[in-house]
Amino acid sequence: MAEGRHNPLLELRDIRKTYRTRRSLFGSGGREVVALNSVSLEIYHGEIFGLVGESGSGKTTVGRLIVRLEDPEQGSIRLEGVEVTKLRGKALRDFRRKVQMIFQDPYQSLNPQLSVFDTVSEPLTVHRIGNSSQREEQVRKALTAAGLSPPEDYVFRYPHQLSGGQRQRVAIARAMVLKPSFIVADEPTSMLDASISAQIFNILIEMREKLDATLLFITHSLAAARYLCDRIAVIYKGNLMEIGSADEIIQNPIHPYTRALLDALPRFGDCGEMKYYGTLLGREREYVEPSACPFFPRCRPADETKCSRDKPLLKEIFPSHFVACFEPDLKQAEGSGGDTCFYGT
């Protein structure tokens, strides 16, 4: 996927997004929450790009900005070189045909009053694609591809007659039915059982092949990202900490936060002398300058003077491997970590 570096399919440049929390009855004004702070990303055609971070780190916000559910305060988003944030009218409608999203909570993302058929055919209806029998055919295909077969068994059902996994498949079918070129999948399995998660992952992989689509896969689990993604970006409190190929991020993580995320994963198999980085501070630092590195309060290897004063920028430390850290520790942790050792989600 490293090829064709020159023109990414999707490009985020210096995105900033803040939310103003609602002001209280007598409060003078709302507090500002910085959800994303100068985020830049490039996603290339055909890849599955993973965005990993703990909850509240701004992952969903990235997805919502990309599908134009929200607009950034600052920065630009380009799809195929076209600025997305300013699209209106017909251009916006064409954009909506190309970019789709799978939402985190399948219990919330389907209208309880609409049947599966109505839900999945809605994008086709809205964009006036095909006649009714062609639409039926498209819906049938999308449902089958999303693992709901035979589709006849599902089209007339309502969300309350479906399990969580089935609902998420319906949501996937709705996202696929327009044959979009870019899909945002926002933690599509976080509400589902592990066994169903694996099936959903495989459907996403098939979908990429079938539609020749590009995916942004949002997850809180590095292990899931490794399984699914070609490249991974790690985000912490609205700041990108590390970007690299999935294998690099897992086998050669540099940023203390990425290392802490790996440490936190459960491990299975023959792990021998387990590899632990121990980069997380037991007790958070208090009274931190606002200008400090966002991870400074929790970072064990941090440099007390440098890291507490400035925020590091992303630097290319290895080819195509970017890290935002002043003092990257290039040595990997000791431990053989046998070949059969793997991380679980």
Add this chain to the structure above:
Amino acid sequence: MELATKKIVLRYHWVFRIREGWGIFHQSLLGKIGLVLLLLFALMALCSYIPPRLDPMYDPMTGVDPKISHSTGPSMRHWLGTDFMGRDILSQLLAGARIAFMVGVSAAFMSIFLGTAIGMIAGYVGRIMDTLLMRLADMIMVMPTLLVVLILSSLFGQLNIWTIVLIIALFRWPGVSRVIRSQTLSLKQRPFIEAARVAGASHLRIIFRHIMPNVLPLSFLYMTFRVTSAIIIEAALAFLGFGDPGTVSWGMMLQWVWKTGHMFKAPYWLLPPGICISLITLSFYMLGRAMDEVLDPRLRREQEAG
């Protein structure tokens, strides 16, 4: 996936939901009493067409018994007696049921229609539109409807029954619109609305396809309460002498009792319309309470799980 099959199944879906709703409704004693009472009143309204056909003297408005020119008690000829000029009270009572349904249901329907539309627009569009519409709602809400109609009728003389219905509707939407607005506000945040936006749905489509079906049950619930208030307002107006002189409503009957000084002399004339007004408003109220339970999502979820 024949389209014909689809339609049948969708219709089946509604049958299923209604049956499910009925299952909950059925457990409510209030609801059952209310429904039975309402059916009785509906029967009365239907029967109101019978007496005038039997004999012109049973016409509730113009039919005067040639032999009687004052109020008399119940007899074989007039089961509930006659009013001050010899008109049959039972015929008037039956006609009153018809008027009550007409006034109640049409005023409620119009005010619910207005309230739902305005509430959805305010909630969905938000910002300045929301502020304007809700200030308007506040202003109308603090005006007592009865007083407004009284003032209007003293300005323009006797009001026609349909004008009264229209005024009630125009002054009774704010309560509903507030409820529908807040429901719309919370629906607007739900991911399925965002999913529709991502799919490319227009605002109109989102309002009609995604929000309206989810607020309509609530609108219908409010409709039963609006029926109650419309009937009471009309009755009060009529009793105070500002009703439509061309209709026989229960309020009008009470006004005649009062005006002709039979208030304490003719219980057979005073009680039936009084009891009917109380019972019909009570039964719509009970129906509304039972429907409230049917629509309560917590109860519904339990039913689904079970």
